[in-house]
Amino acid sequence: MAIKYGRPIELREVSRREGTAVPHALDLTVRPRRNRKAEWARRMVRENVLTTDDLIWPLFLIDGNNKREQVTSMPGVERLSVDQAVREAERAMKLTIPCLALFPYTDPSLRDEEGSEATNPDNLVCQAVRAIKKEFPEIGILCDVALDPFTSHGHDGLISDGKILNDETVAVLVRQALVQAEAGCDIIAPSDMMDGRVAAIRDGLDRSGLLDVQIMAYAAKYASAFYGPFRDAIGSAKTLTGDKRTYQMDSANTDEALREVELDIAEGADMVMVKPGMPYLDVVRRVKDTFAMPTFAYQVSGEYAMIAAAANNGWLDGERAMMESLLAFKRAGADGVLSYFAPKVAEKLRSQG
Ligand SMILES: NCC(=O)CCC(=O)O
Numbered sequence: 001m002a003i004k005y006g007r008p009i010e011l012r013e014v015s016r017r018e019g020t021a022v023p024h025a026l027d028l029t030v031r032p033r034r035n036r037k038a039e040w041a042r043r044m045v046r047e048n049v050l051t052t053d054d055l056i057w058p059l060f061l062i063d064g065n066n067k068r069e070q071v072t073s074m075p076g077v078e079r080l081s082v083d084q085a086v087r088e089a090e091r092a093m094k095l096t097i098p099c100l101a102l103f104p105y106t107d108p109s110l111r112d113e114e115g116s117e118a119t120n121p122d123n124l125v126c127q128a129v130r131a132i133k134k135e136f137p138e139i140g141i142l143c144d145v146a147l148d149p150f151t152s153h154g155h156d157g158l159i160s161d162g163k164i165l166n167d168e169t170v171a172v173l174v175r176q177a178l179v180q181a182e183a184g185c186d187i188i189a190p191s192d193m194m195d196g197r198v199a200a201i202r203d204g205l206d207r208s209g210l211l212d213v214q215i216m217a218y219a220a221k222y223a224s225a226f227y228g229p230f231r232d233a234i235g236s237a238k239t240l241t242g243d244k245r246t247y248q249m250d251s252a253n254t255d256e257a258l259r260e261v262e263l264d265i266a267e268g269a270d271m272v273m274v275k276p277g278m279p280y281l282d283v284v285r286r287v288k289d290t291f292a293m294p295t296f297a298y299q300v301s302g303e304y305a306m307i308a309a310a311a312n313n314g315w316l317d318g319e320r321a322m323m324e325s326l327l328a329f330k331r332a333g334a335d336g337v338l339s340y341f342a343p344k345v346a347e348k349l350r351s352q353g
Pocket residue numbers: 144146191226227228229230231299300301302
């Protein structure tokens with residue numbers, strides 16, 4: 001057969017229809033446009049749909065009260081004091097967004113070489129988890145595990161002689177995961193790309209009786225230029241020395257992504273993630289097809305910034321580009337997307353009924 005699915009071409013009866021009612025009609029039996037002729041018809045054959053269940057909404061936190069600070073490189077995204085984060089959690093609940101992800105802007109005076117604020121049970125993230133869970137226990141909360149918001153050098157791990165230490169870092173990450181889980185975090189999301197951290201964190205959680213805390217592993221996280229605005233948002237852009245290529249993946253590789261994902265699943269990850277998103281949809285597809293695990297993608301800050309900036313310049317229709325970019329993740333096989341557009345997307349989906 002010439003085509004694998006659908007109507008076999010060889011079996012098609014090609015008939016020259018003399019004297020059709022429409023002058024100049026091409027002799028076409030198959031006209032794919034028929035299924036696109038009206039909105040109702042397009043809805044009937046639509047293969048992928050985006051719903052609010054697909055959304056995870058990342059929020060940036062800042063110390064203070066009743067405070068909202070615009071992130072310059074992410075128009076429409078703000079850093080929020082804990083009370084304001086609680087208000088956004090309420091908005092998420094109303095919009096039926098299932099889960100929030102929390103990222104702190106740590107005051108520079110609290111940053112040090114070891115990222116010790118990461119393991120403070122009263123740090124900004126833990127305060128926000130407690131405050132949100134108190135008012136809205138039904139919403140899911142995901143916490144990132146990595147040291148970059150807390151280190152004076154902006155790296156995700158401990159450094160010695162310019163080298164990011166793996167095993168020593170993992171020990172700190174386990175403590176970070178534990179303070180977050182004890183504060184009430186539902187999903188621990190290690191984003192550091194150290195080897196062996198998923199197994200160590202799972203072990204740490206289980207030994208503390210935190211058997212139900214899930215792990216979403218940033219399993220295939222690439223060293224990417226698209227994280228620029230995020231580093232602005234958490235205040236690590238200026239402090240970061242060098243790059244992260246000794247721990248985050250080379251953007252040239254996809255087989256390696258499968259090996260990384262396989263390891264994290266074997267170590268106990270409940271869900272896996274590919275990051276960034278849109279430039280890596282091929283990786284999302286391969287991961288989903290290979291492992292059939294709950295697979296998430298992160299539409300990162302640079303992807304958000306590109307669409308927002310072009311829209312603000314009138315260069316593209318921002319709302320349509322936003323919806324199309326999110327649907328693309330579903331088409332690639334993602335079960336959900338972390339996106340700074342989450343509340344806007346949810347509002348749009350609601351307005352469409
Ligand atoms: N660990 C979380 C991130 O690195 C987020 C990156 C981004 O949004 O650019």
